[in-house]
Amino acid sequence: MTAIAIRTVNLSRDFGNVQAVDNLSLEVPRGIVFGFLGANGSGKTTTIRLLLGLLEPTSGRAKVLGFDTRLQANEIRRRTGALLEYPGLYERLSAEDNLEFYGRVWRLPTVRRRSRIKELLSNLGLWQRRHESVGSWSRGMKQKLAVARAMLHCPPLIFLDEPTNGLDPVAAAALRDDLQEMVAREGVTVFLTTHNLAEAEKLCHQIGVIRQGKLLAVGDPNELRAQAGGPRIEVVGRGFTSSLLNWLRSQPLVSSAAIQGDRLTITLCKQTSAAPLVSMLVRAGVEIEEVHKGSASLEEVFLTLMKTKTPSLP
Incomplete structure (x- = not known):
């Protein structure tokens, strides 16, 4: 104990x-x-x-x-x-x-x-x-x-x-x-x-x-x-489109997806390999320069909690 x-x-x-x-x-x-x-x-x-x-x-x-x-x-x-x-x-x-x-x-x-x-x-x-x-x-x-x-x-x-x-x-x-x-x-x-x-x-x-x-x-x-979401994939490259974004959001393993300039951020529902999603992006015509896999930063967690209305104790 x-x-x-x-x-x-x-x-x-x-x-x-x-x-x-x-x-x-x-x-x-x-x-x-x-x-x-x-x-x-x-x-x-x-x-x-x-x-x-x-x-x-x-x-x-x-x-x-x-x-x-x-x-x-x-x-x-x-x-x-x-x-x-x-x-x-x-x-x-x-x-x-x-x-x-x-x-x-x-x-x-x-x-x-x-x-x-x-x-x-x-x-x-x-x-x-x-x-x-x-x-x-x-x-x-x-x-x-x-x-x-x-x-x-x-x-x-x-x-x-x-x-x-x-x-x-x-x-x-x-x-x-x-x-x-x-x-x-x-x-x-x-x-x-x-x-x-x-x-x-x-x-x-x-x-x-x-x-x-x-x-x-x-x-x-x-x-x-x-608490701020599942694992994340950040893809740096070119060729991100709104139709690609809509398709990603429809995938069962994808919790959310967003495009900001030359970066595509995908939040997954659970721990899984990023390889299949990266392959699909390549087949969709995306020119990929870098791929990073990680999780929400402590700063994101903190800012999310500061905006919540009710406690979220585990």
Whole structure:
């Protein structure tokens, strides 16, 4: 039986007339990176604050690492790390002194504290700059140090609230790579909120999509892609006609077909070989340059879910 890091049952939080989190029921297994996707204002940050016991739910309940968020919030916060909206760094201190301070707060023994600081800074490529004042660093370097702060006491679960928000593409990619390596090395569970689909696709084993406080879908990336339709064939070439399009749409294995410029996109009803369809296109006079077979992108899944009126939980 899979151990559960986070379990919520009908968790809700109102702010006056605004329902920030609406009957959220969710299970996050231990040992994975769970991505919580949603547009700005969808309830992602509020959910983290509820899970850390920083906010009281209006109704419903949640357990984190087996502890009740209402009754045992201090136990949860002792056993978790968190990077929320602000990095929580002292900019007049050096990187090493920042972690030294937090290590003392966590009451790490001296030998363990110093070895852990060196380990984290080395893994993040910051060890050679450990004596520099953090205030002189780039935002990307500060975010790396903030991740190290959240992981300093070796928590089994860390919460990262949009950790690459505001970073340039190069810095964001570097932080994602470092985070991916550290998660694999440390074996922790990560609850990651983001609206960056590339970030979710690269890092996450499972993904939940939230809109206006409601959970719309949850599953691994492949399961979510399947909700947006079957496998797809993209044909690049010339000779696509409306009569060919109508003929394709009449085929039993074809769910939909569309032409956009020199590209023909065919969505199939189920996994099947593309060869027979490609042969038929050639016989119909299509000049084919390229054929690609794949599935809906995570971006397409996300945009589809954002437009749906009702949740589509599996």
